[in-house]
Structure formats: C-alpha cells, structure tokens
Amino acid sequence: MKRSASASWSSSGRSRAVIPARLQGVDRSLPVWLAAALALLFLMALPLGWLAWVSVSSEGGPTLTHYRRVLADPALQKALWNTLVLAFWVGLASLAVGAPLAWLTARTDVPGKALIRGLVMASFVTPPFLGAFAWVMLAGPNAGALNKLWRSLTGAEEALVNIFSMPGLVFVVTIYTFPYVYIMLANTLALIASDLEEAAAVLGAGRLSVALTVTLPLVLPALVSGFILAVLQAIALFGSPAILALPAGFHTITTQIWSFFHFPPKTEMAAAFSIPLLLATALLLLVQKKLLGRRGYAAVGGKGGQRRTIPLGAWRYPALLACLAVMACAIFLPYGILAKAAFSRAWAQPLTWDNLTLANFSFTFFEYSATQAAILNTLELGVMTACVGAALVTLLAYITQRRLVLGHQVVAFLALAPVVIPGVVLAVALFLAYTRPPLVLYGTLWILFVAYLTKEMPVGYAQSDATFRSIPAELEDAGRILGAGRLRILREITAPLAKSGIIAAWCFIFIGVIRELSASIILFTPSTKVMSVVLFDLKEEGQFGAIAVLGLVMLALTFATVTLVQAVLGRDVLGARE
C-alpha cells in the first residue's frame, strides 16, 4: 500500500522536483522486482526447495537417513572420490595446457596466433561428449585408430593408450576444458604492461626470476580462477564419464545421480547426493570470487603501458608445433574420425571403396524417425531460449549497469547464481518440482526450456554486462541533455551500440542449448527428445555411424552460429583483439 501511494504521489508532476532520487527509484523498481522475484521463484527457489525437501523427507517425517545412506555406501563413496580425482587432475592438466598456450599467443611472436586462437575457440565450443565419443574410436585399447597405428609401427602387443580409464577420461575432459584457463589468462596477460618486468630486468633480475617474482604473482589470480573454472566443468560433466568411465566399470557423481533414476527410481537418494555436489561447486565459486575480488593490482589496470612481444628465436616453430599438437588432440583427430565414421560401413576398417557409404546419412535422416523431431525440438528450444534469454540478460545487465533500481547488486548476483548448479542437479531439482501439481511441466518442452534458461543465464548475463560496460553512460547523458526522452535514447543511442553484444549473447545461449546433455538426459520424455539425448541413446546402442552423422550436424550448427558471432562482433569469441 505504501508503495502504491508513493507511486501515485510521484507521478503528479507538481511535486516531482522535490522527490528524493531514492524514491523515484522505488516506483521503477517495483515491476522489475516483481518480475525478478517471480523468475527466481520458478527457476530456482521452487526446484531447489523441492530438492532440499526431498533429500530429508520420508514417510515418518524429516530424516537424515538418505544422507547417511549415500555417504555410507562404499560404491557411492567411490563415485565421489572418482569425481574428486577427475576434477583435480583436469584442473591441473588444464593449467598445464592452457597457460602456456595463452602466454604464447598473448606475449610471444609465435607464428599463426590467429589460427591457434581459432582452434582454441573450436575446442571451447565442441560438445565434450562428442569429443569423448570420437576418442573411443581413436584410442579404444584394441580397435582405436591410434593404438592400431602404434602396434603396426612398433609391433608392440600392448596398447599405447587406453581411453577407458581414469587417465583417459582426464585427458579427454582436459582437451575440451583448458580453454577456460586460456581465456582467463589470455585476457589478463593482454592487460599487464611490460614496464614492471622491464624494471625488474633493469635492476638485474634474470629472466627466470622476473617470471617468478613479477609475472607470476600478477597472473596468479587468473591462474587459480581458471583452475577453479576447469574443476567446476569437470565436476558437472555427464557425457564424457558416461561414455568413458562406465565401460571401464566406474562411476562419477553425475553418472551415479543419473542411475538413481533407473527403475525403481530413488529420487530421494539422487536429491541427497545432489546437495553435496551443489555445496562443493558453491564453495569453489566463493573461493574464486574471493581471489578475484582481491585482485587490486594496479598493474592489471588496462589502459597505458606497452606490452612487449617476447621473441622466441629458434623456438618459434617448435612452439607452434606444440600448440598444433594440442589442437590435433582436441580438433583434427576427433573431427577426422567422426567424418570417417560417418562415411564408413564399419568404422574400425580402413576407408576403402568397399567401406565407403552414404547409408549412415540416409539411415539417420530418413529411416531413423527420432532424428527429425529431435533436430526440430533442439532448434525450437535453442531459438526460444536464446530469444527469451538474450532479452532477459540484456534487461538485467542494463538495469544493473545503469543502477536503475535499488539493490541492483542483488539482481546481478541472482543472474550469476545458477552457475553453481551442475546440470544434473538442476535437472533433479526441476524434475522434483515439475512432475507434480500445480505445475506439471515434465513431458513438455517447457521443462527443458526452464532448465536451459536457468543454466545459460550466467553466460548470457556476463556477455551483456560486458556489453553495457563498454557503452559509456556519458553518451546517454548527452542525449538527455539535448532533450531526447528515455525511450528515444534507448532506440537511437543505446540499442545501436549494444546490438552486436546482444546478438553475441543470443549466440552463446544458443550454442549452450544445442549441446546440453547433463540436464536433458534426466528431463526428456520420448516425445520431447533433443539431439544430445538422441546421440546418447544411439551411443548406448552402439550405432556409431548414426552418431557420427548427427554429431557432424551438431558441429555444423555450432560453427554456423560461431561464424555469426564473429561477423557481428568483428572479433573472435574468446574476446582477443588484434
């Protein structure tokens, strides 16, 4: 009541001048807050509330039995341990790969920088489960192409690599996760001026001690932050462990949660096992935020200072080769073997005329009835989530950047909060919330839409935030001084400037949606299958040819979108500027 009174009061022009700025904020914030509260309720509070409740509920009232059961079961302890091992090593390995690559492209005169950046980007957008699937064909201990090559070259009995193992899993996850470290570090390195390093050198420090005492401390927050992002990715992955760990006879938390849904379903166990995962990711992000928050180094300020390119001398080409070797693992070999499998009758045989066929294509598109529906569902969801999502994050970012409402920091926090929720956990929560009245969304595309929107919101918000940050408010103020109304300013100044950023946010969300597996695998029904789920179905049946074909379609869709982003942004997706 009080609010509406103040609103009607403020709308009377007579007293406008004397209303404090704070109250003017109140009337604008009301609808925004209502919308935000509603969105929050449906996207997060309700599902997570159900998750927490189911994890402690039983017929006899609240209980901790489920927690005791999941934590005391040796098999589940092992799954937990496997996830820790996987995440830790993926974090370290991503640092080991991503950091040198970032340094090489940001600070040295390594040739082919644009190419390397493009390939890192390609690895970044490759659906990890497709990569894992391709690596089954490359490094299965017996039929894998690389192992066969190794045996024929050396005459060895033993396989060179066994992809169905923890090291194999770490490897495959790493080659699609290191871009997180790369991005964090490349962006930081691009901001550090060389003067501090030069000063240290002038004062007599050797190259190594410059690197250790000057450069390293400057980039340390970025490194730790990249490490944590990589760990988070590895924890939340479902597809790669399902493809590589299950055949080897071990589970991770995500595959275990998924198998709790097998009949007879143990949703209370799934819920109880989800909560520790959720807490772990929240804790990791908290640590990361603390670390980044402390990054008050004046040197990483941006403007001013020169960045000297370090000459590699004789090491230029070896360095390029090393980069290309990494990219061969992430891109060339997997894409190559997928293409080969798409055109072969038997994927493990050489691609001779006898083995060459288009049957996989005709089967996938014309005989397999799920394909077309799944592609349509995926596109529909992708476009819808991207449109609604882009509009939402643009609005949120505009509000928070221009501080249009009270408590805009809270809005920003909420928009980024879903990043702590692994896809599988989000799916369990949504499943619990929306398979029961009053809102039965399970069985419709809406539940997937809600999942995707929640999951992609942080990425889209971060992109939009950056967009508005780069548009100085002074331009809008200038328009206002010249007498334009708020809407006219939005239309003629802000919108044209923000356009490319909004399109980029749209594309990021779209790419995120078409590759989403970990939430979809729990939320789909047979009539609401999406491409990733169909791929997983085909994988469980061992239909390699059809997987390869559909995988290539998914990659084509992804790269078409990426090309679009690059065209509108005029720079590559990773944000590196020439």
Add this chain to the structure above:
Amino acid sequence: MSLRRVPMRSIATCAVVLLASLAVASLAFAQSAHLEAAKKEGKVVWYTSLALPSAEKVAKLFEAAYPGIKVEVHRTGSQRILQRVMQELQANIKNVDVVHTSDAGHFVLLKDKKLLAKYTPAGVDGFPAGFKDKDGYYYGLRATVNAIAYNTKALSAAEAPKTWKDLLDPKWKGKLVTAHPGYSGVISTHVLALVHLHGWDYFKQLAQNKLMLVQSAVDPAGVVASGERLVAVNGGDYTFYQTKKKGNPVEIVYPKEGVPLVVSPSAITSFAPHPSAARLFTDFTFTRELQQVMADSEGLYTGHPEVKYPADKPKLSELKLLTAEPEELEKRNEEIRKRFVEFFGA
C-alpha cells in the same frame, strides 16, 4: 427358374454360403470400423527394445500396409523403457500405446499395476506356451538366445571359448565385453538364467577378467566386429547373426551348457491414447508375414509355428534352452542389477 426344381441340398448350401458371407461381411465391417477408428487416431506410439534398424523397419512396413497411420518409434533398452513408462505415469502423462521389452518381468509388474489392457492378437493360438500370458495380457513378439561371439580375425574356432565356464579363464583378461542388465532385458534374463546354472559365483569370477561394459545387448556385436574386444560374453544372437551377415569377422558359439532363451513380450497399455491403432499394430506384428520378416532379415526366433528360419541358423529345437520365469525376473530384477554392479563396478 422354378423353385421346385432346385434340390434341397443346394438351398441348404446357399443358405450356408449366404450366412457365411454375412458373417464375413459383418466381420469385414467390424474390421473396417476398427480400421476407421485406427485411422482417425492417426498414429500409434511404440516403446520398443527391438534393435533400432529392425524397429524402424517394422514401423515402415506397418505404415506401408496402413497408409495414414504413423508409428512413433521410441527405441531404447528394456529397463529404460520401464523407467520411461513409470516416470511418465508419475507425472500423469499418457503417451505410450504399445510396450515391447525383452524383460518379461516388466509385464508381470505392469499387469499387477493394472497398466496393461487385455488383448489377444489374431493368430497367436498356435504359439508355444512360453510365448503366452495365461491371463491374456501379453504375448511374445520375438525371441532370441544369448550366445558367445568372437572375432574371427583374432581367434580361430579352436581357440574360441566353447562354454560359459571357458570365459572364466584368466587368459581372457581384458579381452571380453558384456552388455548390461541395468539397460537390457536380454541381459537381465541372461544373468538370471546363468545364475540358475552356475550361481552368482560365476559372475563374481567373470568380473576378475576386467570386462568392458556396454549397455545394449546389440552393442557387443559391434564391439567384437570392430576388434575392440575379442569375445562377447553375452548378447542377442540375432545381433551377432546380422553383424556376421554384413560381412564382419564375427562367429557365434552356442555353449553346450545351454543358452538363455529370451522371449520379448508385447502388450497394449490400459491407458493407450490410440487403442484402435494399438490393436491394429499389435495384430500386424503377430501376422505370419511380419514374424517371417523378423526371422529372415533380423535373424530372430518367433513363436509362430509356420515361420521358416534361415538355413544357417540353428533351430530352437536343436538348442538346449535355459529359461527364466517372468515372475522370478520381476521379483529379482533389482537384485540382478545390484549384484552385477557390485561385481563389475558400474
């Protein structure tokens, strides 16, 4: 023509013919009414565990025979199908018309929960008892046996394992592949039958050989054909047969101890949104023609007494069959999966 000159017998014949044709006409009328109703429904939703290409083929044949009625095929593993059906019902979604899995226990469960409609497809009278539910809710659409298969490029017939027990030899360590009872009904039936034969200890020992775990009973054939593992310790023999027919280096061994027979039932749900189309489709799948297709191009066994089998496949009567009762499968389903996971790790 005078009435008197017509002998009594021909009148009787005429009457019989007339009556008979009336009966046929009314049957045809009933059938066409049935067909009309099915056409009005426009489609039938089929959750099936039949290997994907085979399932799509059945659907295409039906659509060709009955234009205007589409078959929506949802192919996944038997256990996943049960999960789907139950999960959908929990959210009050009524989507599936015809359920077909390879775990006969599922049908005991579904029948107990009153989720099946009583329906006897035309032409199943001659089927053996093992293919028929005594209460008339579900009937065996097809059958397969679990067999061992090996890669002929890597092993000679002499080297290949001959019996289930041969697979326990440590020399096979890292060379075997198994499908999963938590996914496949063919495999859950297999596991129960072998537990009866050799006890759980058999699987405990088998697990020492570090098997590769795949999900579908279709997949071991592909794994062995590619050479990723040399020997499949289970899997539907029809998938091995098809793989071999395509020119892959795969040979099938039917162990002397007996082979687990898997009869895969089909039933219409009690809540089927397209009941007429469901009955039409079910009838179609049990016709001699379609059962013959399954035997010929898919290498499956069927319950139909008139079906002829390819000469290069052993007759069911020549094999020593190990059977598992649907009731027991239903009761021990969870135990089977639990112990398997315990031994094999996932």
